[in-house]
Structures are given as C-alpha cells and as structure tokens.
Amino acid sequence: MARKRASAAPEPPGAVSQAATPSPQQGLVISHLGQGLAVENAAGEIVLCHTRRRLGGVAVGDRVLWVSSEGQGRVEEVLPRRSLLTRPGHNAKVRPVAANLDIVLVVVAPAPEPDWLLVDQYLAACEHRDLAAAVVVNKIDRVGDRAAVLATLADYQALGYSGFAVSAKSGEGLDGLRAGLAGRCAMLAGQSGVGKSSLTNALLPDRQLRTRELSEKAGLGRHTTTAATLYHLPGGGDLIDSPGVAVFGLAEMNAQDLAWGYREFRDWLGRCRFNDCRHTGDKGCAVREAAEAGTIGPDRYRRFVKLLGKLQLMGGP
Ligand SMILES: Nc1nc2c(ncn2[C@@H]2O[C@H](COP(=O)(O)OP(=O)(O)O)[C@@H](O)[C@H]2O)c(=O)[nH]1
Ligand SMILES: [Mg+2]
Ligand SMILES: [Zn+2]
Structure with missing residues (x-):
C-alpha cells in the first residue's frame, strides 16, 4: 500500500501556546480504540484522538476536523455524512456503526446452506438506508454444489444488483470484485461461515500490519478485534471490517x-x-x-x- 510518511513534521510538543491555537486538520476515523478514536491524518498516519463530549456519536468512516492537543488529537467537528449505518444500542438509542459507506456486500456461499431470507433482509435494509448493495457468492471453488447458488445470484442480478462469484481460497473472481470496489467504501455482511474474514484477508494484504499499528497507538497491547475498523484497499477504496457487529436488522423499518x-x-x-x-x-x-x-x-x-x-x-x- 502506498501510504505516505509525513513530510511535514508534526507539531513539536510544547509548541502549542495559548496564543497560537492550532488550526484544525481533516482526518478520517478508522477505528474506536479503548480510550478514544484512531484518526488517520492527511499523511496517512494514525493519531489517537479524543472527542468533545457534545459531539455525540462518531462513527468509523467519519471525516472529522481535529486539532493537536498535548501530544494527542482532539476531534472538534464531524463533517457532513453521505450515509450512516446504525444499530440499536441501550435505552432505545441508536449507535452509529459506519459513516460514509457506499456499498454493502452481502456474502453467501454454497455451504453453509444459503440463507436467502437473510440476504433479502440485508438488501431491504440497504434500500431503506439508501445504500447500494451487491451479492457475493463465495467458495465457488466448491464445484459440486455451486449451480443452485449461482442460479439465485442471477435472479438478484436481474433485479439490478451487482453480483460476484468468487473464491477467497483460490482467488477466482477477486479481480472483478476489487474492480467493483475501487473508489468506494464497502462493508461485508452475511451469515457466519460464508467466508467474510477470508475475503477480508484476501482483499487486504497488509491488514495485519495496520492492526499492529493500531494496537501500538492504543497502547493496549492488542487492538480489540470486535471494533469496526476501516482499511484502505490497495486498488483504491476502503473496506470497513466489522466483526461481530450485526447491524442489518429490521429495526427502524415498518x-x-x-x-x-x-x-x-x-x-x-x-x-x-x-x-x-x-x-x-x-x-x-x-x-x-x-x-x-x-x-x-x-x-x-x-x-x-x-x-x-x-x-x-x-x-x-
Ligand atoms: N472452499 C472454500 N472455503 C472457504 C472459502 N472462503 C472461506 N472458506 C472457509 O470457510 C470457513 C469460514 O470462513 P470465515 O472466513 O471464517 O467465514 P466468516 O464467518 O464469514 O468470517 C473457513 O473454514 C474458511 O477456510 C473459499 O473461497 N472456498
Ligand atoms: Mg469472520
Ligand atoms: Zn398489496
């Protein structure tokens, strides 16, 4: 990945005097860490930021304005979002999960047996939230039982949904999927065992590196794997990996x-x-x-x- 190292030095500690309030910079929220947010600055570096309480929920994928403050960053403002995915939280409140998402990839596979009811539920939720959706059939290397699943994929394509038949294992079809994601912010959804993690790893060759970088910033030893995290796709575009977060319920729909x-x-x-x-x-x-x-x-x-x-x-x- 062509992540740039900073050419401009970060503000030296102590340079922030009362007189010179640092001017806000744009950043991208890539994860929630234990005690704050991981924000990527213009140089592609991760800055640990906290937020002003009045800001309310900040989501992965949010574009923000932040300032340096005592070696850390402070998010001052969340810039307008083009989309927001939420999930039900405590006390009938909704929690933001992912902002500025463009497309949801609904993953199915020949095995476990495809749950098309769940696929329809995801697609309806995407329509409700004005998000594009595509259906991805993974594990097409399992030749024996792929015909039925591909026939149903064709039905979705006939409705205008993009469809991809891929194998995270053999790599078949992944170039087409990458091309479909270029320049967009995507998220994977689908029942357990269909290969979401395998696809994520196949699409993100330097994921481990980035995860390690996040852990160091967090100072926690280990980045909690349940936190939704935004990764840049090598061919352009982003993938928000949100393990264990079931965000596409029927809540909020009548x-x-x-x-x-x-x-x-x-x-x-x-x-x-x-x-x-x-x-x-x-x-x-x-x-x-x-x-x-x-x-x-x-x-x-x-x-x-x-x-x-x-x-x-x-x-x-
Ligand atoms: N044959 C085959 N197996 C796969 C493929 N992708 C994932 N798997 C296997 O399916 C199982 C579940 O995959 P995983 O990525 O953990 O699914 P997740 O629960 O959706 O994240 C694992 O045993 C994977 O090795 C594929 O393209 N082909
Ligand atoms: Mg998984
Ligand atoms: Zn009717």
Whole structure:
C-alpha cells in the first residue's frame, strides 16, 4: 500500500501556546480504540484522538476536523455524512456503526446452506438506508454444489444488483470484485461461515500490519478485534471490517419500508385495491397478483411474506 510518511513534521510538543491555537486538520476515523478514536491524518498516519463530549456519536468512516492537543488529537467537528449505518444500542438509542459507506456486500456461499431470507433482509435494509448493495457468492471453488447458488445470484442480478462469484481460497473472481470496489467504501455482511474474514484477508494484504499499528497507538497491547475498523484497499477504496457487529436488522423499518425494500415491488405498490394493503392475503393486492403471475419472482415474494411476519412479531412501528 502506498501510504505516505509525513513530510511535514508534526507539531513539536510544547509548541502549542495559548496564543497560537492550532488550526484544525481533516482526518478520517478508522477505528474506536479503548480510550478514544484512531484518526488517520492527511499523511496517512494514525493519531489517537479524543472527542468533545457534545459531539455525540462518531462513527468509523467519519471525516472529522481535529486539532493537536498535548501530544494527542482532539476531534472538534464531524463533517457532513453521505450515509450512516446504525444499530440499536441501550435505552432505545441508536449507535452509529459506519459513516460514509457506499456499498454493502452481502456474502453467501454454497455451504453453509444459503440463507436467502437473510440476504433479502440485508438488501431491504440497504434500500431503506439508501445504500447500494451487491451479492457475493463465495467458495465457488466448491464445484459440486455451486449451480443452485449461482442460479439465485442471477435472479438478484436481474433485479439490478451487482453480483460476484468468487473464491477467497483460490482467488477466482477477486479481480472483478476489487474492480467493483475501487473508489468506494464497502462493508461485508452475511451469515457466519460464508467466508467474510477470508475475503477480508484476501482483499487486504497488509491488514495485519495496520492492526499492529493500531494496537501500538492504543497502547493496549492488542487492538480489540470486535471494533469496526476501516482499511484502505490497495486498488483504491476502503473496506470497513466489522466483526461481530450485526447491524442489518429490521429495526427502524415498518411494513411499508419492507415492501419498498423489495425493489421489484415498487411499480405495483400504488396499484393495490386498498391503501393500507399489507401485500399478503389482502383482496386486490397488485403485488401478490404479480407474484402469482410470475412478473415478480415468487421466491422473493414468499420471503417478503416471511419477513413481514417476523417484523410483526417484533411489534415495530
Ligand atoms: N472452499 C472454500 N472455503 C472457504 C472459502 N472462503 C472461506 N472458506 C472457509 O470457510 C470457513 C469460514 O470462513 P470465515 O472466513 O471464517 O467465514 P466468516 O464467518 O464469514 O468470517 C473457513 O473454514 C474458511 O477456510 C473459499 O473461497 N472456498
Ligand atoms: Mg469472520
Ligand atoms: Zn398489496
């Protein structure tokens, strides 16, 4: 990776007098550390920063203005975000997880058995948050059982989602995936065991180095692996690795949002007989009729009905 070393020396300690308030610099939040934030400065170096309390939540991927203060940095301002992914926190509050994300890669594999209900849930959540999404079938080196999963991938591609068939193990298809990520900020999602960690390692050759650098900055000995961390992809673009963070629930979505999250439903949503149509058993439902006629894929429709049931059990809005 072509990370630049600083050409301009950092502010020497003690140079910050009362008279000369340092001017804020732009930085990129790449991780939460034990006692603060890891912010990457313009030279590509990691600066440990704390925040002003009034700033509220700062997320990985946030662009910030920060100043040097007693050998550390202090984040003064969070710059406007183009997207924000949150997850439910304590006391009905939401916690920011990733800012300025462009695309979510929903990963499935021939094994474990693909959970397409979960895929649809992720895709609907992305539609709801205005994030692009792509479906990645990993482990295509497992020739025996890949046909079925590739057929379903084609269904998603027909809906306009980018689809990639790759192998983190053999490297097959990874160049296409890299090209698809160039210049974008991406995050991987998917059930356990599909190969998210393996893909992350394949896409980020110097990940270990960066993780070590973070640990040193944190002074903790070891960077906690559960903290979401932003890494630069060698071919341009960024990957936010967020192990163990399930961020794509149905929280914050209602029944209408879910229907809207099925992008092939949109042409039909205004055509049901009743305004408050749930698109399940209702009389004169244009969506259901389109699914029965095969205009809307019946598998996707069936999964919508299941997800709607799940949503109602949650007793959401
Ligand atoms: N055959 C094959 N196995 C893979 C591939 N990618 C990952 N695996 C294996 O699948 C298992 C789960 O992978 P992991 O990356 O931990 O999945 P995660 O839970 O999604 O992070 C491991 O045993 C990997 O070695 C692949 O492309 N092909
Ligand atoms: Mg993993
Ligand atoms: Zn309807």
